[in-house]
Amino acid sequence: MLNLSLIKHTKVYQEAKEEGKQEIVVEVVPKLLQRGLSLQEIAEILEVDVEIVRKAARQT
Structure with a gap:
C-alpha cells in the first residue's frame, strides 16, 4: 500500500x-x-505570481 509521502510525489x-x-x-x-x-x-x-492574480482578476 502506498503511503502518503509517495502519493504526494505522483503527477496526478x-x-x-x-x-x-x-x-x-x-x-x-x-x-x-x-x-x-x-x-x-x-x-x-x-504566495503566487502576480500574473496569476492578474488573470484571476480579469475573469471576474
Whole structure:
C-alpha cells in the first residue's frame, strides 16, 4: 500500500493540488480586491505570481 509521502510525489496528486490552488485564487481574488488590496499584496498573501492574480482578476 502506498503511503502518503509517495502519493504526494505522483503527477496526478501534483496536478490536482495545482488545480485546487487555482480554483481558490479565482474565488478569493475578487473578494480581496473589493477590500482594497492591490494585486501585489494579494499575490504575496496567496504566495503566487502576480500574473496569476492578474488573470484571476480579469475573469471576474
